[in-house]
Amino acid sequence: MISIKVQSEDFDISAELAALSAGNTQIGGIASFTGLVRDIAGPMATASSMTLEHYPGMTEKQLSAIAREAMERWPLDACLIIHRFGRLMPGDRIVLVATASAHREAALSSCAFLIDWLKTKAPFWKLEDDGSEQRWVAAKDSDDEAAAKWAAETRSD
């Protein structure tokens, strides 16, 4: 089961995780990653926010594709990706990735794979506002390297 949600509203982590395994007693564990908005302005600033822009249609398509890839690579029972867009404040939840499997190794590895791939493939862009100016967040080489690691592991299998 794959569940993909792209939304502006917040999500309830415990309700989402409970729903992921509901009705399937073969699931032995759920791994999850929650991404939050970090405060870039620091404690002295008056305002700080982040606005997430995305490409409606392609976002859902890319998230579904990486979720299907995870389901093929690991023995998963369920996979969930929720990603928010719009204006968010420090401490707000941005993303939830959760994977459910009979055993922990598949759940933990596939959860890490999903967040690494999502960061380099899902068409989202962050615009930071520290209260005085707006700045588009630059992509990090370390994110590309984290995603590339999963491709390398496939080749060496």
Place this chain on the structure above:
Amino acid sequence: MKLLYFAWIRAKIGMAEEQVTLPPDVRNVGQLLDWLASRGGNYAAALKERSVVKVAVNQEYVAADHALQPGDEVALFPPVTGG
């Protein structure tokens, strides 16, 4: 053909989308980027760093040699920063 722009490429060009008719010699993605940049002004500024411009055709990532069709939806955007 429908062109979509996102993030700082949208901001630099000054619009989110436009409808264009390609000249007959523009047949692939690389040629499209060359043609857009040749319009000068905001386009040239937005596409100056060609290596960071990502292109999706019909919502799938493509390379510069990808052939274009008249009804395609082509999106130009910088490297993604979600998650």
